[in-house]
Every structure is written in C-alpha cells, then in structure tokens.
Amino acid sequence: MPHAVVTLLQDALGAAVSIEPADLEASREDRSGWRSATAPLAVVHATSIDEVQAVMRIAHDTATPVVPRGAGTGLAGGAIASPGAIVLDLSRMNRVLEISEADELAVVEPGVLNGALNDALAERGLWFAPDPASRAISTIGGNIATNAGGLLCAKYGVTREAVLGLAVVLADGRLLRTGHRTVKGVTGYDLTALFTGSEGTLGVIVEATVRLQPIIPGATVTVAAVFPDIEAAAAASAAVTAARLRPAVLELIDAAGLARVAAFLGADELAGTPLESLAPHESFLLAQCDDAGAADEAAEIARLFAAAGGRTTLSTDAATGERLLGIRRAVHPAFAASGQVLIEDVAVPRSRLPEMFRAIEEIGRRHGIEIPTIAHAGDGNLHPNFAFSGDEVPAHVWAAADDMFRAAVALGGTLTGEHGVGILKRRWLAAELGDDSFELQHGIKALFDPTGILNPGVMFESSAAPAR
Amino acid sequence: MPHAVVTLLQDALGAAVSIEPADLEASREDRSGWRSATAPLAVVHATSIDEVQAVMRIAHDTATPVVPRGAGTGLAGGAIASPGAIVLDLSRMNRVLEISEADELAVVEPGVLNGALNDALAERGLWFAPDPASRAISTIGGNIATNAGGLLCAKYGVTREAVLGLAVVLADGRLLRTGHRTVKGVTGYDLTALFTGSEGTLGVIVEATVRLQPIIPGATVTVAAVFPDIEAAAAASAAVTAARLRPAVLELIDAAGLARVAAFLGADELAGTPLESLAPHESFLLAQCDDAGAADEAAEIARLFAAAGGRTTLSTDAATGERLLGIRRAVHPAFAASGQVLIEDVAVPRSRLPEMFRAIEEIGRRHGIEIPTIAHAGDGNLHPNFAFSGDEVPAHVWAAADDMFRAAVALGGTLTGEHGVGILKRRWLAAELGDDSFELQHGIKALFDPTGILNPGVMFESSAAPAR
Numbered sequence: 013m014p015h016a017v018v019t020l021l022q023d024a025l026g027a028a029v030s031i032e033p034a035d036l037e038a039s040r041e042d043r044s045g046w047r048s049a050t051a052p053l054a055v056v057h058a059t060s061i062d063e064v065q066a067v068m069r070i071a072h073d074t075a076t077p078v079v080p081r082g083a084g085t086g087l088a089g090g091a092i093a094s095p096g097a098i099v100l101d102l103s104r105m106n107r108v109l110e111i112s113e114a115d116e117l118a119v120v121e122p123g124v125l126n127g128a129l130n131d132a133l134a135e136r137g138l139w140f141a142p143d144p145a146s147r148a149i150s151t152i153g154g155n156i157a158t159n160a161g162g163l164l165c166a167k168y169g170v171t172r173e174a175v176l177g178l179a180v181v182l183a184d185g186r187l188l189r190t191g192h193r194t195v196k197g198v199t200g201y202d203l204t205a206l207f208t209g210s211e212g213t214l215g216v217i218v219e220a221t222v223r224l225q226p227i228i229p230g231a232t233v234t235v236a237a238v239f240p241d242i243e244a245a246a247a248a249s250a251a252v253t254a255a256r257l258r259p260a261v262l263e264l265i266d267a268a269g270l271a272r273v274a275a276f277l278g279a280d281e282l283a284g285t286p287l288e289s290l291a292p293h294e295s296f297l298l299a300q301c302d303d304a305g306a307a308d309e310a311a312e313i314a315r316l317f318a319a320a321g322g323r324t325t326l327s328t329d330a331a332t333g334e335r336l337l338g339i340r341r342a343v344h345p346a347f348a349a350s351g352q353v354l355i356e357d358v359a360v361p362r363s364r365l366p367e368m369f370r371a372i373e374e375i376g377r378r379h380g381i382e383i384p385t386i387a388h389a390g391d392g393n394l395h396p397n398f399a400f401s402g403d404e405v406p407a408h409v410w411a412a413a414d415d416m417f418r419a420a421v422a423l424g425g426t427l428t429g430e431h432g433v434g435i436l437k438r439r440w441l442a443a444e445l446g447d448d449s450f451e452l453q454h455g456i457k458a459l460f461d462p463t464g465i466l467n468p469g470v471m472f473e474s475s476a477a478p479a480r
Numbered sequence: 481m482p483h484a485v486v487t488l489l490q491d492a493l494g495a496a497v498s499i500e501p502a503d504l505e506a507s508r509e510d511r512s513g514w515r516s517a518t519a520p521l522a523v524v525h526a527t528s529i530d531e532v533q534a535v536m537r538i539a540h541d542t543a544t545p546v547v548p549r550g551a552g553t554g555l556a557g558g559a560i561a562s563p564g565a566i567v568l569d570l571s572r573m574n575r576v577l578e579i580s581e582a583d584e585l586a587v588v589e590p591g592v593l594n595g596a597l598n599d600a601l602a603e604r605g606l607w608f609a610p611d612p613a614s615r616a617i618s619t620i621g622g623n624i625a626t627n628a629g630g631l632l633c634a635k636y637g638v639t640r641e642a643v644l645g646l647a648v649v650l651a652d653g654r655l656l657r658t659g660h661r662t663v664k665g666v667t668g669y670d671l672t673a674l675f676t677g678s679e680g681t682l683g684v685i686v687e688a689t690v691r692l693q694p695i696i697p698g699a700t701v702t703v704a705a706v707f708p709d710i711e712a713a714a715a716a717s718a719a720v721t722a723a724r725l726r727p728a729v730l731e732l733i734d735a736a737g738l739a740r741v742a743a744f745l746g747a748d749e750l751a752g753t754p755l756e757s758l759a760p761h762e763s764f765l766l767a768q769c770d771d772a773g774a775a776d777e778a779a780e781i782a783r784l785f786a787a788a789g790g791r792t793t794l795s796t797d798a799a800t801g802e803r804l805l806g807i808r809r810a811v812h813p814a815f816a817a818s819g820q821v822l823i824e825d826v827a828v829p830r831s832r833l834p835e836m837f838r839a840i841e842e843i844g845r846r847h848g849i850e851i852p853t854i855a856h857a858g859d860g861n862l863h864p865n866f867a868f869s870g871d872e873v874p875a876h877v878w879a880a881a882d883d884m885f886r887a888a889v890a891l892g893g894t895l896t897g898e899h900g901v902g903i904l905k906r907r908w909l910a911a912e913l914g915d916d917s918f919e920l921q922h923g924i925k926a927l928f929d930p931t932g933i934l935n936p937g938v939m940f941e942s943s944a945a946p947a948r
Binding site: 113115116137159161170186187188190192194196197200201202209226227229253305359363424425428430432449453455 | 606
C-alpha cells in the first residue's frame, strides 16, 4: 500500500509523481560520491510553478521533508534524498521564458542548463557569465542555489552578481517574487541575495531573472607554463596580480594533480604542450586573457611566467588555446578515472596560496594519502582531491579533510568557495561561522521554514534543525 | 538635569558624548531636505568598535533608539535623529586599516570617505569601484548601508559587489563578523549581502573588507550629444545597448533639467560644447568609454548618436572629457540653486525609459509642477526632481511623487534604485514588496532587532516596527 503522502501527491499531481525504483535510486546521489542512507518516498518531476506549489502545500500539511533537486551534479550532497522525503525534481522546468536584448536579461525556469542558456544567447551576441566547470550539465537553479563559482569569478563575479530576481515557492506553498528587472534596486532587504546560495533550505527557486552581458569581443589569448615546483607557480600567479593584470582565467595544478592528468591524456595529446616532458614536482599554471587588451596582457603574463622559471607557451589561435585549457578540463575526469575522490573546496586569500599548498602537502604526508590539488589561483579557491577506495569515505580521509578545513580557516579562508555546505560540510559550519552568526543563520532558517521541511540535514545538522 | 540615558552614556564614553545644541541640530537633517521633528538625546562621536558596543549595550538595556549616521549625505532621511534617539555618529572612525595589494582588498572603518579611500589607492594602481555622485563627501559605511549606486553600475556593479565582509555591532552590543577575505565563499547564508542596503536597521557596520580592482588602464574617451527631444536621446541610448557596447558611463538629462544646467553654468562655460546653442526640448546624452577598447567603442557610439539625430562631440583629451562630464555633474548644484527639490530615485528596465519619461512629463502637467529629470541611462535609474518652495514638501508634490512611484512599479521598476527607502519612501515599501515579502522582511528585522531600537521609522513605518 502506498504511503499516505504518496497518495496525496498522486491525487494532486498524477503522472508527475514517480515511485519507480530507478527514479528513487537515482535521487540518492549526486557527483560528490555521497549516497543517502534511504530512498525517498517519491520523486516529483514538476513541470510548472503550480505543481511545485501543490507539492509544498502537501508537504507542509503533512510535515514531510522536501529535497529540491536539479540535474544532480552537486559536489556536497546538497540535493540528495533524505529519509522520508519527497524529492522535488525541477529538471523538467527547463524553458527559457524570455530573452530581452534591450534589458540584457533572461527569465528562465530553474531546470535550464547553464550551457543551454548560453547556447541560446550566443546567436544574439549575449552571455550569462557564471561559469562553473559543470556548466554543460548543471542547471541555473542549481547554480543559484549554491551561488556557483567557476573559472571566471575573479574577473566576472560569482553567480550572485548575475541574479536580478527570483520566484520562490515558500515552505507553505506561497509564491514569493524578489528583486527586479533592473541592475539597481534597493527597496527593502536583499532577499534575492539571501536565497542565492541557500541550498534549498529557505524555499524552492522556480524562476530566475538573470543578467546578461554582451559577449566579450575579440579572440582569447592563452598562456600556459610548467614550473619546477608549486612555489614557483604560486609566485608567478602572485606576480600577475602584482602587475595589476586581470586575466579572465588563472588556473593552477599541483605536481600530484599534473602527473594524473598527464597519465590520463597520454603522450600524443600532450605533444607540443609544456607537459610534453614532465619532471617530478613540476606544476602547471594557465592564464586566459580576453577583451580588447588580450594580446598585450597575455604577452606581459608570458614574460612574468618565464621570469618566474616557467617553461612557457603563448597561444593566440583558438584551437591551441582550447587544447591548453583541455589540460585543466581533464583534471576531474583524470581523478575520477583513478578511483574514488572526495573533492574539497576551500578558499584562502590569494596571498596565502603558497602556505595552503604547503599545509595540504603536510596533511597528506601525516595521513598517508595523496591529495592532488587544483586551484582557481585568481580567486584563491582550491580543490584538494582526497583519493580513497571503497564505497564509504574512510575515517582517516575525513580526519585529513578536517585538518585541511582548519588550516584554510586559520589562513583567513573558508570551508567552501563554491560547492556549498550540503551534507558533506555541515559538521564544520558552526566552527567557521562562530556562535553568533550560527544563531542568526539558524533564526533565518526558522523564519523561512518554521516546520523544518525544506532540505533538512543540508547546511545545518538535522539535530540542529528547528523542531518540527 | 540630563536624561538618565545621557548620564549612562557619559559615564561610559566621556567626551565622545555630545549634547551641544549645534551637534544635536546638525544630526536632524541630511541632503534630502528632510528634517526630523525633534533633536536627539545625544550624539555619540564613536572612535572605536568598543565605543559602538558600549553605546548599543546601553541602548539595549534602556530600550533607547539608535540612529547610526555617517557623513549625513543621505537623500532619503535614513540617518537623521528620530524622537528620543541616540545618534551614533561613525564619521570619526575614518581609518584605512589595511590595504592588501596581493589580495586586492582594503579593510576600512565605516567613516572613511569613498573619495579618500580612492585617493589612498590611486598611487598603488588600485581602485574601489562603487561610484556614487556623492563620493567626495559620503562614507564607505553609508555607501554600504544604502547599497549605493552611481554612474558606473551598469559596467562595474553596485556597492554590494565590492563588499567581501563586514564587522557589525548587533542590537544588543555583540560584535558579528561576516564574509571573507576571498572573492568566493558560500558557507552559510550571505549575511554580508543582507546587511548591505539594510540602512542601519539590522546592525551598526563598524568595519568593512572591500574588494579592489586594478585601475582601468588607458585614457577615457567621452562622447556627448544634444538631441531634439527626449525620445531621440532615449533611442540613442537604446541603440548603444543594441550594438552590444558597454560604456562605463551613460547619462541622460531631459530638457527641463538641461535648461537649468545651462542657466547655471552660463555661456562661457558652455562655449564649444553641444550646449552652446540650446533649443527648447533639447535633451543631453553623455557616454564615457574606458579600457583598451575605449577609442573604437567611443567612435561607434558617436556614429550611433549622430545617426539618432544628435549634435555630437567626441573628446579624446581628458580636459575636454572632464568639461563634458561637468555638465552632468552640474545637475545637482543647478537644481539646488534654483530652490528646494525633492529628489526621487526610481529605476525601470532600460527598455521602458521612454515610457517613464512620458509618464513623468504627464505627471508634472497634471500636478502643475516642473520635474527636471536625469537618468543613469545605462541602468534605467532616474532621478526626477520635484521643485517646491517653503520648508515642507507640499501635499501636491507628495501626490505627484506618489503617481510617479506607481508609474515606475507599473513599468516593472522600483521605488528606489540607489538612495534607499529611509523615512521618505517607507510609505510605499509594502506596496512594492507585496504582503508576503513584507512579512518576511519584517521577520528579518525582528530577528536582528527584537526590541526595535535600530533606526526605528526607517524603511518600516514606526507603527509597523516590532513592538518594544
């Protein structure tokens, strides 16, 4: 006999409600490698705001948890089935509702893929700047729910800067609209920013008005170099900042990461690149420059890379540039191919990058694990990858991650630069925020979700969630 | 005999507490022309976080209202003495505590003037982008409290985008730190963004970590033109957007405004500018282009302006450019010289600018007043100026302002683009937000300020403030 809540959902929503085992199973995981302990009651494939409101009314009336979910590409367990929950899948709400060229904005449903929106915009000479590495497979709704970052943030900002307004279904099913169709607007508190990065814990984002930009004119110029060690690569990165240059992309790969990428891509793919004859300890730094000053800026960066001891390549043609960026893009596939990894996401002030790399090396040595690491060097965001075997993250890997988090915070950094807290990092939330901030954040959660049905266990420990 | 609260303040803070009539009087007004009904109990000239905490503890214990105040340059009555209040003057907390070139950030006290910070940064090749017209006289703390805009927002963002972290004294005197020294950071809800634009109603900003940028290299190129009417000027502005150009500045002055500016500046000052032989109904549009593509972009804009019927000047030398921008800068002095004005601050989607200009003209005709208007055309933010005589805003001017606010919202716009709600616009807050948003915003206010002592009457009507 179906669960009473499932019957209510089916009566209200018909075929949108799935209790197919394959659907239920798929909702138990994301790209973090984390898997929830149980399957959900049901997965609702919503196709309209009305349906989302109907789900939330039923959930509210029956005190049933709801997990809003997009494409399931998260890296923090922020959108996976929690015990006894309805998974509210928004991926079929995937229409671009409006593109206004005159107002340089688009209105989209939450399930639109970031890449799909940019495909639709390209022919109009426009561009949605938030650029997570997952852009081809992640949704705008998910990007907003995590305030996603990416490769371009130092120059073009995080997702928050591109969100003008939202439609959000509240915990009790009411529909709230926030923000404006204007760049400016300061009437009342900034609820748009508050929902951005709230990981489905304050409401369900069902529509977004996002800011567009003209595509940056001119060709991109790419500079890549291999350095004798991570210190030299970090020094080269700092030299770019010191010279007041602003490349669109500035990416760093440490020696352990680079060795895996080189093995994954193979000699043919690396011929003619700085990785052709890789020595131990060598690290990689890549810059891409855009806009009207690209050529001059790239030439200056190449000079700085060489002066810092880099084996440097400058590429003005798009194909070679794409090939060099391909080295950076190969990082996640290369790591995934070599076994299970726990992908961490700390950020530190840029000036502390060398210290953070030293701390990671030391933590790896202490716990007896290799921690290949890449960094968005332009904004100080590092992704240390903790390799492990088996289905569960072993205790010594959690211990290493704990040391790494504390090292980042001690350097003035943060637990998560762009992936979100989710389930994986909630254990450290209070330690980073401190008691007063934690209490206020908890108060905000209780204000928007008084019965605690929105994504319980995400961001806050379930035991710390408002009592139902 | 001094008020008991004043005695408590004097015991704790000594000479920082002023009950000098001149100090009390000065705190009753800002640059809006609004004046509070009564003087405050005292003005505290705080010079440290400790002193701010001491004031808030006394205020909390005695249920005394506190009005945080910077340079007093607000345009919405957001920082003027309210009945029975302590005015907490932060203008003497004016130290730049740190400039980190490597991390491209500064840590400042709230009373630092925007212009003073930029002076200190210029020699290092760095720049704080938020650019309100008041930058020479307004504080960073005030800029953050109002999420100030300015001339450069379409290209460089509003103040929120430049704030990385805050230190805030809460209503009960506790010190809260939010945000990071990094561009990215998504641990928990974005309290930094929530405090930005909260107009002193959620806490007292006592320190800010702000993001810096390298100064844009190369010379600025200016294009200015006079058009036969406002429709032609608006069409030229839209043509710039349609051509996917991004000037740093795009400013529009309507015929009524332009006539006042021309009379204010005089024939000598206007010789050689497009205002030299001004005809009735003529309107003004000015663009400034920066960065490496400035010359090409400005040439294209000049072509578009001319094609739209503009009498066009392009200036590549800095002195002439400054002189052309001086026409725009003369707007507020010119209006102030011609009598009292109520400066409004609506924003509409850029595509609705022509309709908004028509609505303003019609409203002026209906109420028998002239409403000279300037607009940040690049972001749809208009400042209609309602001229009146006498000390009080007359009822028919309020009625005209009411019509204008409703016209802006009907066009998809907002009550305030950059000045804030303050006291002047609180009467329309609920109408713009709607009931659900108003209720949530009210809940946030009650969470951060349960006894309602922080800037009561600002943003929310006093009667709607949480009960003390």
